[in-house]
Amino acid sequence: MYPTRQFVLASLSPKIILLTTYLVSGFSVAANIPLELITAKSSSQTLYLQLDAKVEPIKSATVAAQTSGRVLAIHYDVNDMVPEGAPLLEITSKEQGAGLAGAEAELAKAQAQNIEAQAQFERYKALFPQGAISKGAMDEATSYAKSSKQAVSAAKAKLISAKENVNYTIVSAPFTGRVTGKWVEQGETISYGQALLSGYDTDKLRAVFYVPQQYRQQLASLTSITLSDDVSTYQSDAINKFNFSTQADQSIEVRVQLDNQQQTLQAGQWLKAALPLAKVDAIYLPKSAIFQVGELTAVYRKQGDKYLQTQVRLGKHITSGAITQVEVLSGVMDGDNIVNDAANYVLLLNQTQTGNSK
Template sequence: MSRLYASLSLFCALCTVISVPLIAAEHEFDTVTVAYTHQAQPRVFDAKVEATKAATVSAQTSGRIINIHYDVNDLVPHGSALLEITNKEQGAELAAAEAELAKTEAVNNEAQAQFIRYKELFPKGAISKGAMDEATAKAKTSAQAVSAAKAQLIKAKENLNYTIVSAPFSGRVTQRFVEQGETISYGQALFSGYDNEHLRVVFQIPQQDLATLQQLEKINILLANGQVISATDINPFNFADPQTHSHTVRVNFTYPNNTDLHVGQWVKVIAEQTSQPSLFIPLSALHQVGDLSSIYRINADKVVLNQVRLGFIDQEKQQVEVLSGLMSGDEIILDAAQYLIHSRAAKAKE
């Protein structure tokens, strides 16, 4: 049995290098001579879309929820009200702070006026040193009381504003943690979401590609709908994963009016590598049967079927890289399908 497997392995190995003669070239066909050319060969990576800006909005005051304006998957404009909380307690605190400020301002006005009068009379000897010191202290204390009252008023206004929870940025809601009618407390999570315009793709590269990625100025992101986004904010990590020994790369980009690209989706990232000499042939010269790729090569006065191993396929230029099976200077049939049709017709006539 082992000899049989060895014989089969040897036969398969020979199949990759032996060219099978077909028929003599009875018709004239367009040919092309294979030669090395310098072409930029892009590397394609699978990348996952992530949000560069995401947040969980929490309650900054307590109360009962009276209105919820958005739900999961909704797009929310910046500053829009997500939900409303009862504000009677906060409104009462604001009224008390305003009254306290008015009171302290009245006391301060009286203390400042008295201080000015005493200051004018003290040099004349009409006011004692003790009375002058007391008026000075009252003027300073009342002024500080006004500052404290203003601070309390600002705090009360903020607490009242906190009863309307607003979106910190434009984006999409991913989670809602509360229901209408619930009583919430300070610090409780309410909504989670992300900015759907400022995104990034994250992918892994082998360590041998790190130097190339660090020199790139642009990377293309191929979306599922065929659209290509060019991004220049490329951030390859300078440390490798201890398990896979690969490097993480983040590419930030902006996608305005985003309706068809979402966080968590997979996309293709195309990174152009440095140009290197390669053998490229037209796609029309390729003859494929299942997983077998071949070309028709001119060998003296014969046309032979030559198996090849393929690399990068450039759909834009309609050509494919040949890794093995051909050498520079080989002449091949330009249109394999046309040659195959004529060869079968010739055989049928025989």
């Protein structure tokens, strides 16, 4: 005895029954259902090699102590944004202040001595032609005037150095950027040359990636490149292509400068770099025209008064704004009329079948 039709259907999985329904119905429903159609048309597209690019800072620095003392205050922490010239850290300044006061006193003393020496020199210079001053006394006055003048210059230099030592007790940011490291804590005693804080300039970054040797000709002709993440796209023509390789696989390092005025990039993140390789003709359809269920990938193609379910093979996806285009490698030809909203068509199809069965 042969199994009944109901028994056969009960033996099949729901997925297979669903696929069978779609395949059969695709050939049986007339084209009088109002649908939006699009015409498949091949266009010239550029093939790209997708490479991983890591964002890194162009300008980074670690500020170090230029004087010794104890840390009084640290105004910024790791991950804080710091404007250029802002005070990062303060160091005790008693010793430096005492040095400044001593330098100011030495300068005042040197200036007073210089005034006296210059006045004596002028008097001797007026009396010497009259024979009232000996040659030895005149030479001594001349030497004293010169040395006292040099002493003033030396005292001024010491004063400048003392002022700088006082200024060094307040460590300022060399550029606008983000703090990435803090190497001391408040209350610690530090010495000359000790690392204090690290950071990088957030306005100018670069993306670094490596190109395999077989694409060196395409790289040589590269004048502009597009990089992207999940949110934004970045275009740059500031490309530094290395003429040597330090990698074990002999790939070529490429550095692309990126403008980060909008602060959408951060050091350490990954981008996709698109290296153009060649131009090919390809057919692209909107993602809405693709019907996928299980392992079935198809479009609904109009042929005569029917909509035929046609299995397709897909390639890469291209997203521009809110629209995603899908490359169709096989199954669709130029001039085919395709249902633009495949999901809506399947819904109408099911509703039509349900109405006909009643």
